[in-house]
Amino acid sequence: MDFSVIKSNLIKKGYAVSVFETAESAAEYMAENIKNTTVGIGGSMTARQLGLYEKLSENNDVYWHWQLKEGQTSRQAYDGARNAAVYISSVNGIAETGEIINIDGSGNRVAETIYGHEKIYLVVGKNKIAPDFEKAMWRARNIASPKNAQRIGVATPCAAKGDKCYDCNSPGRICKAFLVFSYKPNMTNCEVILINEELGY
Numbered sequence: 001m002d003f004s005v006i007k008s009n010l011i012k013k014g015y016a017v018s019v020f021e022t023a024e025s026a027a028e029y030m031a032e033n034i035k036n037t038t039v040g041i042g043g044s045m046t047a048r049q050l051g052l053y054e055k056l057s058e059n060n061d062v063y064w065h066w067q068l069k070e071g072q073t074s075r076q077a078y079d080g081a082r083n084a085a086v087y088i089s090s091v092n093g094i095a096e097t098g099e100i101i102n103i104d105g106s107g108n109r110v111a112e113t114i115y116g117h118e119k120i121y122l123v124v125g126k127n128k129i130a131p132d133f134e135k136a137m138w139r140a141r142n143i144a145s146p147k148n149a150q151r152i153g154v155a156t157p158c159a160a161k162g163d164k165c166y167d168c169n170s171p172g173r174i175c176k177a178f179l180v181f182s183y184k185p186n187m188t189n190c191e192v193i194l195i196n197e198e199l200g201y
């Protein structure tokens, strides 16, 4: 895939951008650049596929509610991630025009990527990219969220069928907060890691 357009548009919007052919090379780059610090990771299949928890734990103190340390509670993992210097997330949709979209049920991932950490990494496989904002939002709502609902196993119509968003009123609805980055927020140092592989949902 040619990343030149999306890379150029993201840079215009204030992001640093790095492009990698493989998940492995992206993970190596991140492990090389993130050392001797604290790291939080949001719920992210992409982070899992890159093996970021294991790789970054070699030289950092990493907090991830999907990978609790011995004796650690889920709440402690969330709090550790919130207070970490570096925060890592994927996205649910990203437009070639540069807008970035995340949808969240708990709110931790959208909160952590806006403000407060020294550095944010958004790790993005090529399957998350759509031509424009409307299509990126459509993707986030109708592809990423139903697949995440199925993964979690919530009782929602999208999880039952896995075909689209029904804008449900289910108690298990996972789409409770929608975050759109039009531009990089002023006080957030954010790098987008684009990877030429299909990763996550």
Ligand code: SF4
Binding pocket: 141, 145, 146, 149, 156, 157, 158, 159, 164, 165, 166, 167, 168, 169, 170, 172, 173, 174, 175
């Ligand atoms: S709003 Fe409901 S139906 Fe739509 S993707 Fe989210 S959980 Fe599924």
